[in-house]
Amino acid sequence: MLAPLSWLKDYVNIKSNIKSLTERLGEVGLGTEEMTKTSDGDTILDLEITPNRPDLLSIIGIAREVAAVENTKIKYPDLKTDLNPKKNADILPLKIHPNYEVTPRLTGIVINNVTVKESPDWLKEKLKKLGQRPINNIVDITNFVMYELGNPIHSFDYHKIAGHEIYVQQSKGGEKFESVDEIVYHLPKDAIIFEDTEKIFDLVGIKGGKNSGTYNDTKAVFIAVEVDDPVLIRKASQALSLRSDASAIFERNVNRGGTIDALKRTVDLILECAGGEIASELYDLKKDNFEPWKLSLRIERLNKLLGIEISEKNVLEILESLNLSPKLSSEKVECIIPTYRNDLQIEEDLIEEVARIYGYSKFPQILPSGEIPIDEVPYFKDYKIDEKVKGLLAAAGFSEIYTYGLVSEKDLHNHGVSSEKTLRVDTPVSREYEYLRPNLLINLKKALYQNRLISAKINLFELGKVYNGKKIDEASEKYSLAGITNSKSFLEVKGILERVYKNLNINEDPTEYIEFIDEGVYFELDYSSLLEKTNQTKLFIPVPKFPPIFEDMSFIASENVLIGDIIKTMKSQSTLISEVTVLDKYRDTRTFHIIYQSRERNLKTEEIIEIRNKIIKALNEKHNARLKE
Numbered sequence: 247m248l249a250p251l252s253w254l255k256d257y258v259n260i261k262s263n264i265k266s267l268t269e270r271l272g273e274v275g276l277g278t279e280e281m282t283k284t285s286d287g288d289t290i291l292d293l294e295i296t297p298n299r300p301d302l303l304s305i306i307g308i309a310r311e312v313a314a315v316e317n318t319k320i321k322y323p324d325l326k327t328d329l330n331p332k333k334n335a336d337i338l339p340l341k342i343h344p345n346y347e348v349t350p351r352l353t354g355i356v357i358n359n360v361t362v363k364e365s366p367d368w369l370k371e372k373l374k375k376l377g378q379r380p381i382n383n384i385v386d387i388t389n390f391v392m393y394e395l396g397n398p399i400h401s402f403d404y405h406k407i408a409g410h411e412i413y414v415q416q417s418k419g420g421e422k423f424e425s426v427d428e429i430v431y432h433l434p435k436d437a438i439i440f441e442d443t444e445k446i447f448d449l450v451g452i453k454g455g456k457n458s459g460t461y462n463d464t465k466a467v468f469i470a471v472e473v474d475d476p477v478l479i480r481k482a483s484q485a486l487s488l489r490s491d492a493s494a495i496f497e498r499n500v501n502r503g504g505t506i507d508a509l510k511r512t513v514d515l516i517l518e519c520a521g522g523e524i525a526s527e528l529y530d531l532k533k534d535n536f537e538p539w540k541l542s543l544r545i546e547r548l549n550k551l552l553g554i555e556i557s558e559k560n561v562l563e564i565l566e567s568l569n570l571s572p573k574l575s576s577e578k579v580e581c582i583i584p585t586y587r588n589d590l591q592i593e594e595d596l597i598e599e600v601a602r603i604y605g606y607s608k609f610p611q612i613l614p615s616g617e618i619p620i621d622e623v624p625y626f627k628d629y630k631i632d633e634k635v636k637g638l639l640a641a642a643g644f645s646e647i648y649t650y651g652l653v654s655e656k657d658l659h660n661h662g663v664s665s666e667k668t669l670r671v672d673t674p675v676s677r678e679y680e681y682l683r684p685n686l687l688i689n690l691k692k693a694l695y696q697n698r699l700i701s702a703k704i705n706l707f708e709l710g711k712v713y714n715g716k717k718i719d720e721a722s723e724k725y726s727l728a729g730i731t732n733s734k735s736f737l738e739v740k741g742i743l744e745r746v747y748k749n750l751n752i753n754e755d756p757t758e759y760i761e762f763i764d765e766g767v768y769f770e771l772d773y774s775s776l777l778e779k780t781n782q783t784k785l786f787i788p789v790p791k792f793p794p795i796f797e798d799m800s801f802i803a804s805e806n807v808l809i810g811d812i813i814k815t816m817k818s819q820s821t822l823i824s825e826v827t828v829l830d831k832y833r834d835t836r837t838f839h840i841i842y843q844s845r846e847r848n849l850k851t852e853e854i855i856e857i858r859n860k861i862i863k864a865l866n867e868k869h870n871a872r873l874k875e
Contacts, residue, residue, distance in 0.1 A: 249308045250375040251289040257309040258320050264289055270315045274602045276302065290375060300498035301586040303491075304396030314567040314603055323394070325510040327517065329355060331524040338404060338466060338525040345414040346533040348438045349450065351473035352414065353505035356404055356526035357516055358466045360384065366519060384460045384467055387515045396586065397471055397501055397508035398492035400448065402440075402458045404466035409443030412468075414450070416478075421446060425453040437482035438474055451479040451496040452488060466525065469512055471505040473536070502536035503585025536585055543572075543579045543596040551597055554609060564603045565596070631777065632709060635727065635746055642742045644705040644729055649689035651711060652679035657688045667716045682713035686728035686770060694730050694765055703733035704766075709773060724774040732766035739767050750780040794824065794843040795854055799861070802834050803871035809836060815868055816840070819860040822849065835874060 254260065260267060268278040268291065277294040284290060293308065301307040306322070313320040331337060338356045364370075365386040373380050376393055380386050388399040404410070419435035423446055433439070433449070440448035447458035451474040460467055480497040483489050509528075516522065543565075549555050558574060565572035570590075571582040583590045590596060636646055654677055655665045669682040683689065686708050697704050707729035715721035731739065743756035760769045803812065813826045822842050830837040842849055842857065865871040 247293045247295050247303055247308070248376050249291045249293055249305060250284075250372070251291065253305050253372060253375070254309050254312060257306060257322065258313045258316065259318050260312060261316055261318065267312070267316075271311065273605060273607060274311060274315055275299075276308070276311055284375060288375065297498055298589040300495050300500060300588070301396055303495050303498070304392075305394050307396055307586070310569065314564075317563075317567060320569075323511055325507060325514065327510055327513045327524075329506075329510060329513060329524065329528045331526065335523050335525055337527075339410050340404070340407070340468060340526055340529075341411045342529055342531060343411065343413045344531040345416075346531075348416055348475050348478055349414050349472050350475075350534065351502060351505055351532040351536065352470065352529065353472070353509050353531075354468055354470040354529045355509060355513060355524060356466060356468050357513065357522045358404075358525035360465065360467055360516065360520040360522035362460060362462050362464050362520065369519070382460065382462070383519045384464070384516060387512060387519060388469070391508055391512045391515070392492065392495070395504060395508050395511060396495065397504045398451065398495055399469060399471050399508055399512050400454055400492075401460045402447070402454075402468045402470065403460055403464045404468045405464075406458045407442045407447065407468065408445065411443055413441045415439050415441050417446075423449055424456045425449065426456050426459045427453075428456055431486055431488070434482055434485035436478060437485075438478055449482070450474055452483055452486075452490055452493045466522075467516075469509060469516070471508045471512075473500055473502045473505065473532075476500075499588045501586040501588075503538070506530065538582045538584050541581050541583050541590060541593070541596060543581065543593055543600075545577060545579065547593065548597045548600060551594070552601055552609070556600065556604060560604070561600055564600050567603065568599060570596075570599075631750070631780065631782065634749060636707075636709065638746050638749060639707050639729065639742065642705075642745075643734070644707045644731070644742075647690075647693055647706050647708050648710070649686075649693065649708060650679060651683055651713075653681050653683045653688050654678045655680060657681075657692075658684075661685075661688055661691075669713050669715060669718070669721055684714060685712055686710060686726050687730075687768060690728055690730040690768070691763075691765065694732065698732070698765075705729070705731040705733060724772065725777070726770055727773040727776070728768070728770035730763075730766065730768045734767060736760065736762075736767055739769060743769060743771070750776060751782070752776060752779050754779075790843055790845045792844055792846070792848050794841050795849055797840045797842070797854070797858070798829060798837060799840060799858070800835055800837040800874040801865055801871045802874050803836065803865070803869050805834055807869045807871065812836065812865065812869060812871065813838070815864050816861050819864055820857045822853065822857060 251264065262270065264281070268281070271293070272278060275296065279292045279294050281292070282290045295302045302311065309320055336358060338358055340356055342352065344352055362382050362384055365380050365383045369386050369390060370380040373386055373389060378389060384401050388401050392398045417433040417435060417437040417439050419433065421433045423431045423433050425431065438450035439446050440450055445457060447455040449455070450472065474496050476497045476499050479493055483493045483497065513524070545558055545561060548561065561579060562572050562574060565579065565581055569584060572579045581596060590599070640646065652671065652674070658665050658668055658681060663684055665681060668684055670680060671682070674680040690706055690708060693706055694704055707727070709725065709727050711723050712726045713721060713723050739760055740757055743759070747754060747756055756771070759771050760767060801812070809828055809831070816826050816838065817823050822844055823840060824843045825841040827839045828836065829839045842854055862873050
């Protein structure tokens with residue numbers, strides 16, 4: 247929100263210098279993103295407004311905050327007009343058909359005999375400092391009052407409203423609408439619209455229509471100040487990728503009690519800058535009375551929650567500075583909450599208001615008391631194991647990807663999965679993201695297709711959740727670890743997974759989880775089950791004090807004999823054999839590197855000879871293998 251300092255000074259006496267002011271505003275939640283200087287020496291504050299404070303999307307709203315931190319009073323604009331037509335005025339008929347479900351309040355009035363022309367210099371300058379382009383005096387006044395008071399206002403050419411009837415409706419979807427800036431839109435379903443007896447002439451809360459805009463030939467205007475459903479405004483704005491300053495205010499919940507004052511301010515300025523006279527009754531169509539509400543604050547609870555003692559006098563002064571009309575009675579403070587403070591609904595909201603104006607920097611810096619918890623919370627997840635597994639796959643040449651947890655019905659069909667047995671989202675954002683994924687293969691294959699044009703060798707893996715069941719009451723979720731490759735062999739993938747199993751201390755064969763697909767080799771493991779089986783307790787074995795003895799032996803055996811079986815047989819001949827590895831394989835000859843070692847003593851030559859003879863004999867008897875001379 248841009249706030250010219252000169253405009254703020256119209257309403258509040260600022261005593262601090264600009265640096266002190268911005269620092270104090272930052273302390274109460276109005277952070278300054280940047281400041282700029284104008285050619286006339288004015289300072290423009292660019293303030294960061296949180297979504298719960300739509301009242302701060304106005305100059306008056308910011309002025310209230312300045313008045314609170316500066317401990318001074320705010321001066322509101324004079325509202326002169328009583329909104330009643332003169333006795334001899336020509337009344338222009340207008341019939342409004344409200345829809346309180348989508349527009350809970352519609353306040354408006356007709357002004358006749360206006361002169362549409364260029365705005366006065368003071369008005370154009372104020373709008374330019376907000377980055378707005380002046381258009382004409384009527385449009386500029388509605389924009390000025392919106393930025394000043396925070397209620398969006400719109401002006402319509404009265405004579406362009408066919409039948410002089412306004413119907414507040416919701417779009418059916420697909421209707422054509424041309425905005426005031428001559429852009430054609432096709433409306434989404436349920437957008438709020440104004441219609442007359444012939445056409446749609448306003449996309450309510452977002453953009454006015456070209457067919458009802460205020461131009462130089464306009465002689466009578468209908469000024470409208472609405473309160474619109476924030477959800478419908480937000481949905482329509484997103485669907486059309488069309489945002490305006492008005493929609494930004496409406497979707498955050500506009501001041502429902504501010505429509506009359508906003509209308510009075512607008513009428514005052516129109517009569518001053520464009521002439522004319524009031525030509526209708528005041529329309530204030532609403533089902534509910536939008537009045538201020540009461541909210542109480544207990545001093546004892548405030549001090550308990552904040553952990554400090556703030557005096558009653560100080561609390562009352564802070565609440566008074568925020569225009570909350572506090573009254574102390576029996577150890578609690580009764581406040582009247584203005585309608586522009588929709589964020590103040592419970593006692594804790596008032597406590598937060600007192601704390602931020604009091605100043606968080608005044609709170610003492612103390613360490614939390616009590617013992618540090620050592621028990622794991624029920625939902626605790628140790629990500630160290632995940633990172634270890636991911637590191638192993640990355641080291642083996644795989645790249646990690648993250649894909650959406652939702653897939654389409656077509657995706658399920660292409661992979662032989664029944665949509666009737668898969669969990670479906672009730673309100674999917676699109677048909678592409680309709681079902682919760684039952685496996686990781688669907689998205690991994692998509693990723694393989696998308697990347698094969700830019701890379702010949704693709705190795706991808708994902709660790710994420712998959713979902714089972716067809717009804718929510720019988721649904722389950724679990725973690726799955728899956729990978730896909732078009733460059734690694736079956737044995738390579740098997741070896742990689744064996745390495746993963748070994749690091750998880752799981753003594754199982756992962757072969758059954760590897761599948762051949764058209765594009766290469768694919769695997770998917772039930773990672774949740776692996777975590778249940780893993781044992782991360784490590785046994786420290788010190789480095790042996792006594793030196794090892796090395797020996798290489800070559801054996802001739804049928805090629806049908808597995809190397810793993812030969813190594814297993816060799817190791818079983820003595821506990822003094824600490825390691826056996828393959829050095830070479832050529833046709834029917836396999837060469838092994840053997841390490842002999844004891845942790846208690848030095849080995850003797852006689853012991854090594856005895857073990858060697860046992861190895862030769864065992865391999866000959868079990869595998870018909872003979873030592874190569």
